[in-house]
Amino acid sequence: xxxxxxxxxxxxxxxxxxxxxxxxxxxxxxxxxxxxxxxxxxxxxxxxxxxxxxxxxxxxxxxxxxxxxxxxxxxxxxxxxxxxxxxxxxxxxxxxxxxxxxxxxxxxxxxxxxxxxxxxxxxxxxxxxxxxxxxxxxxxxxxxxxxxxxxxxxxxxxxxxxxxxxxxxxxxxxxxxxxxxxxxxxxxxxxxxxxxxxxxxxxxxxxx
Numbered sequence: 001x002x003x004x005x006x007x008x009x010x011x012x013x014x015x016x017x018x019x020x021x022x023x024x025x026x027x028x029x030x031x032x033x034x035x036x037x038x039x040x041x042x043x044x045x046x047x048x049x050x051x052x053x054x055x056x057x058x059x060x061x062x063x064x065x066x067x068x069x070x071x072x073x074x075x076x077x078x079x080x081x082x083x084x085x086x087x088x089x090x091x092x093x094x095x096x097x098x099x100x101x102x103x104x105x106x107x108x109x110x111x112x113x114x115x116x117x118x119x120x121x122x123x124x125x126x127x128x129x130x131x132x133x134x135x136x137x138x139x140x141x142x143x144x145x146x147x148x149x150x151x152x153x154x155x156x157x158x159x160x161x162x163x164x165x166x167x168x169x170x171x172x173x174x175x176x177x178x179x180x181x182x183x184x185x186x187x188x189x190x191x192x193x194x195x196x197x198x199x200x201x202x203x204x205x206x207x208x
Contacts, residue, residue, distance in 0.1 A: 002165045006173045009033070012131045020170055021135045028169030029053055031145060031160055032132065034068070035125040036096040036182045036199045037153035038160060040168065041068065041142035045108065050141060056167050058148040065111050066098050066120040067139040068129065074139060075099075075121045078106050085187045088204075094125035096199035100186040111141065122182060128174040144181050152179040 003023070005016045024030055029042050029052050040056065042049030044067070054063065069075045072090060079101030081089065089099055103112045103119040112119055121139075124130070133140065145154050147163060154160050157173035164171065183200030186193040194202055 002168045003170045007128050009175045012128050017131050017135050023170045030170040032172045033174030033177045034129055037177050038145040039142045040145045041140040044139055044141050064120055065141050065143055068142045069123050069139045070133040079121050093123040096182045098122045098182040098184045155179050
């Protein structure tokens, strides 16, 4: 049976945030809110927890996980960012974007795209997740919470609890989230390429 924390979306209770961090560090799988949709995540270095997420979502080994980061300096630690892309990421974050970058040596090999050696990173505009990351002091490895057979992410914390209370260790109820995934921007070439259009606006691409 998972734990279920109702955390205020604007004034997160630090006591509950710290309990959530302990669960993550102890190998737990956690459902948490973001600025686009609910996500499912675990500790960056925890292979067993990652495999649990793969089983819950029925993902194969080709699925790319995302590192949810606290700030730009943390993004730069795990992804190679040149000056132009740094300015672009800075202008769009925090926000509902996932950026594909060349992975640094800090990224475990199992998290990298096997062919391109890339990693997805994001910096969400959600106070609960930002507070969680600050307390955790490192990125969360995450994936959008889309269950097998569904086309869209889950949005209702109560329904998430009914579906997953025996499969995850913690569900953070931060209120209703949207059902649009992030916009995925590939920054591996000279010009940004939109791999998936989601919640994040792409009007800036015309000006880039």
